[in-house]
Amino acid sequence: MAGAAGGTQVILRPMTLADLPKVEALDRESFLTPWPQNAFCYELTDNSHSICWVAELTTPGYEPILVGSVVIWLVVDEAHLATLAVSGAYRRHGVARRLLAQTLSVAYESGARQALLEVRESNQAARNLYYQFGFEQVGTRRAYYSDTHEDAILMTLPELDPDRLSVLLSREEN
Numbered sequence: 001m002a003g004a005a006g007g008t009q010v011i012l013r014p015m016t017l018a019d020l021p022k023v024e025a026l027d028r029e030s031f032l033t034p035w036p037q038n039a040f041c042y043e044l045t046d047n048s049h050s051i052c053w054v055a056e057l058t059t060p061g062y063e064p065i066l067v068g069s070v071v072i073w074l075v076v077d078e079a080h081l082a083t084l085a086v087s088g089a090y091r092r093h094g095v096a097r098r099l100l101a102q103t104l105s106v107a108y109e110s111g112a113r114q115a116l117l118e119v120r121e122s123n124q125a126a127r128n129l130y131y132q133f134g135f136e137q138v139g140t141r142r143a144y145y146s147d148t149h150e151d152a153i154l155m156t157l158p159e160l161d162p163d164r165l166s167v168l169l170s171r172e173e174n
């Protein structure tokens with residue numbers, strides 16, 4: 001999408017309160033069980049350990065379109081991926097890869113040295129994305145998801161490498 005005709009590009013920036021309606025709509029579109037009402041607002045206003053960013057598709061002369069969002073919790077030296085979503089029509093263009101690389105870099109600058117996440121066993125798209133970052137499967141949380149009772153795969157990235165994140169961030173979009 002970057003460099004496409006008409007100057008269209010995807011930019012990454014910290015989430016703001018004004019983004020919340022679109023972030024919540026994206027969350028509802030993307031997950032069987034969306035976050036509770038006010039959860040994103042709490043992350044922005046009350047959780048100082050939360051790193052919240054969005055991806056926007058911008059075209060000169062048009063309203064930007066919010067196409068992705070991510071929340072990472074910084075717990076001492078660990079970055080915990082809380083949620084990540086990209087709008088259906090804008091998937092497979094590297095938006096999630098860039099959002100995750102950017103926010104893990106921010107987490108690194110704030111002291112994170114490792115990362116952790118849970119992902120539904122059936123979510124092969126997300127698991128492939130995490131493998132690109134070097135996440136490894138280290139365990140299973142049985143029936144972790146209350147909606148479908150699906151297992152969660154626990155994945156960790158034992159050493160956050162800022163150089164690798166920078167390569168993933170700047171990789172050409174599809």
Ligand SMILES: CC(C)(COP(=O)(O)OP(=O)(O)OC[C@H]1O[C@@H](n2cnc3c(N)ncnc32)[C@H](O)[C@@H]1OP(=O)(O)O)[C@@H](O)C(=O)NCCC(=O)NCCS
Nearest residue numbers: 030084085086091092093094095096097119125126128129
């Ligand atoms: C998972 C998700 C965030 C990926 O977003 P995306 O912007 O389409 O991902 P990217 O384009 O950055 O893809 C990066 C890599 O992820 C993997 N990937 C992404 N979508 C994939 C798919 N549909 N099938 C297989 N692999 C996929 C690929 O390895 C891809 O690298 P490649 O393009 O070099 O092949 C998106 O599908 C989504 O929002 N899903 C619903 C919400 C969700 O499951 N979030 C994760 C919760 S743990």
